[in-house]
Amino acid sequence: xxxxxxxxxxxxxxxxxxxxxxxxxxxxxxxxxxxxxxxxxxxxxxxxxxxxxxxxxxxxxxxxxxxxxxxxxxxxxxxxxxxxxxxxxxxxxxxxxxxxxxxxxxxxxxxxxxxxxxxxxxxxxxxxxxxxxxxxxxxxxxxxxxxxxxxxxxxxxxxxxxxxxxxxxxx
Amino acid sequence: xxxxxxxxxxxxxxxxxxxxxxxxxxxxxxxxxxxxxxxxxxxxxxxxxxxxxxxxxxxxxxxxxxxxxxxxxxxxxxxxxxxxxxxxxxxxxxxxxxxxxxxxxxxxxxxxxxxxxxxxxxxxxxxxxxxxxxxxxxxxxxxxxxxxxxxxxxxxxxxxxxxxxxxxxxxxxxxxxxxxxxxxxxxxxxxxxxxxxxxxxxxxxxxxxxxxxxxxxxxxxxxxxxxxxxxxxxxxxxxxxxxxxxxxxxxxxxxxxxxxxxxxxxxxxxxxxxxxxxxxxxxxxxxxxxxxxx
Numbered sequence: 001x002x003x004x005x006x007x008x009x010x011x012x013x014x015x016x017x018x019x020x021x022x023x024x025x026x027x028x029x030x031x032x033x034x035x036x037x038x039x040x041x042x043x044x045x046x047x048x049x050x051x052x053x054x055x056x057x058x059x060x061x062x063x064x065x066x067x068x069x070x071x072x073x074x075x076x077x078x079x080x081x082x083x084x085x086x087x088x089x090x091x092x093x094x095x096x097x098x099x100x101x102x103x104x105x106x107x108x109x110x111x112x113x114x115x116x117x118x119x120x121x122x123x124x125x126x127x128x129x130x131x132x133x134x135x136x137x138x139x140x141x142x143x144x145x146x147x148x149x150x151x152x153x154x155x156x157x158x159x160x161x162x163x164x165x166x167x168x169x170x171x
Numbered sequence: 172x173x174x175x176x177x178x179x180x181x182x183x184x185x186x187x188x189x190x191x192x193x194x195x196x197x198x199x200x201x202x203x204x205x206x207x208x209x210x211x212x213x214x215x216x217x218x219x220x221x222x223x224x225x226x227x228x229x230x231x232x233x234x235x236x237x238x239x240x241x242x243x244x245x246x247x248x249x250x251x252x253x254x255x256x257x258x259x260x261x262x263x264x265x266x267x268x269x270x271x272x273x274x275x276x277x278x279x280x281x282x283x284x285x286x287x288x289x290x291x292x293x294x295x296x297x298x299x300x301x302x303x304x305x306x307x308x309x310x311x312x313x314x315x316x317x318x319x320x321x322x323x324x325x326x327x328x329x330x331x332x333x334x335x336x337x338x339x340x341x342x343x344x345x346x347x348x349x350x351x352x353x354x355x356x357x358x359x360x361x362x363x364x365x366x367x368x369x370x371x372x373x374x375x376x377x378x379x380x381x382x383x384x385x386x387x388x389x390x391x392x393x394x395x396x397x398x399x400x401x402x403x404x405x406x407x408x409x410x411x412x413x414x415x416x417x418x419x420x421x422x423x424x425x426x427x428x429x430x431x432x433x434x435x436x437x438x439x440x441x442x443x444x445x446x447x448x449x450x451x452x453x454x455x456x457x458x459x460x461x462x463x464x465x
Contacts, residue, residue: 020226022268040367044382072375075383076219077367078331082341089332098223108224109375115220119232123213125220126182131189133448134455141185144193144448149185152211154282161281165228 004060010100017103021096028086029054035080035090041073048073050080050090057093066101072109120162123152174302176248177240177290178206179258182214183404184250190448191404194433195250195295197442201311202303204295206248209239215257218328219371222257230271231278233261238279240290247292252403256328256336258292263335294329296402296432297338300346308353313441315355316462321430322396323348323358324387324410326403327367341365351400351432354439361394363387370409384409385417388425397458398428400435407431411452428455438464 010017035050036042042049048070056065065071074094081089102108115125131139141148152158184191199206215233222229237258240247249255265272265288279286299308325344333341342365348358368387373380387410391399401407411429418425428451438444444455444464459465 022226022264022271040369040383041372041379043366043386044379073372073379075327075367075369075372075379076223077327079327079342079365079367081332081334091332095223095226099226102224111374112220112224115217116224116228119214119216119221124182124186125214125217126187128186131187131450133190133450135445135448137448139189139448141189141192144189146189146192146196147208149180149208149212150210152213157282161278162228162231165225165231165278 005062006060009060010062017100020099020103022092024093024096026054026057026088026093029058029088030086031055032085034083034085035088038079038083040075040077040079045073050074050094053097054088054090054093057097062097062100065097066104066106071098071101116166120159120166123155123158174204174298175245176204176206176293176298177209177243177245179209179212179215179236179240179247179249179254179292181249181251181254181404183253183408188404188407190450191250191407191431191433194431194437194447194449197447198299198433198436198440199295201440202299202307204248204298204303207243207245209236209243209247212236212239215251215254217253218257218260219253219374227271227274227278229257230261230264231275233257234265234275234286235279235282235284237262237288237290237292238284238286241287246290248295248298249292250295250404252294252326252329253405255292255294255338260332260335262288262291294338294402296329296347296350300350305349305353308350308436312354312439314439314464316435316439317355319354319356319398319458319462320359320394320396321351321356321398321400321435322361322391322394322427323351323364324368324391324399324401324406325365326401326406329402330365347400347402347432351435354435356435358400359394359396361396362390368406368409370405373409373413380409381413381416381420384413385421385423388414388417388427389423391427392425396427397461398430398455400430400432402432414453426453428453428458430455438462
């Protein structure tokens, strides 16, 4: 049987994790499932249940959750954080697990990798698109009379400062 | 009272939906809200993508953007709930988490930036409701949109997490409804009102995004409305642009127009809808005809 991985064990494996994920208290959860009852993702992905993810974390089944890829179904609507009576906020646990998964070498969905790359290379996550109106007229900031936006300075330095966070993802 | 802000349009509004910025600017001019561009600002960056991949990078980039407004001595104003969420949350987190503030400070030092945390962030709908006020907006209406029934969709990140955001009540909001009703339209209540539209989920997995959107549209259609009104560029793109795919996947008919909330305000304040240069995938002509605005 695979070795179970608790948050405490993870900290010794990936030392920067505590700083990355902030304060997590999954052990406060008493499985009322209020989070799952209001969960956006759970309404269309029946196997996604935030209270079960928190339970699995308490049992030390962190690697199993990461391997399943189920974490990426969370739409980050933050409803669970409002409903949770125990201040666990499953979305925060899920976000922490996403961060840890990336640090451990699990590749996030390609669309996310693409956006992170865009942000590092150009400063923007979304590329500039050609925009057409309902009258079939092409418009942009200039033609709509909007001021030009100044790009950020020192992009090279910025890239270097960011890359140290992203080693694994960008490979 | 002068309202002066540092303007942060965000990538979506600035480059993919410039008509939204045009519409917002018309409303800001009308109510004396002064804005100045933030030189060298980048993507906020969007939490659903950047925070999920690396929380430190997310906070570092957000702090860098905030530092630009600090240099201008102003608070930040944005038309985008995603930017509002990121910038406001980042400031809150960096205030309470010393260890993280240290990591972010170290990274920023390498590009010669100092973050102080002195500039707050607000969404334009918040300034319109809290600072301009419903009374002043009602007085500016010259063409009431009487008879128009709309479903107001708040989107998630205008409201949550309420631990850091303070626009309105996170599960029973009213402010956007009241802004919309100032035009003479009626905001109709519906099931799943504060549920996510599925936009961010759709970026990761298209099918999940479409299924969530169907859940919203199903209940909105039951409320028998003429249109959906949003205050989030991501919700706008997803709810308007992906409706045909919902119709295809579920073999159901929706075709419910999606409107930007200041677009509606501008119509009611006398602006010709065609001058706003919006793009609506779900055609709004029948709606304009009903309102006598063609």
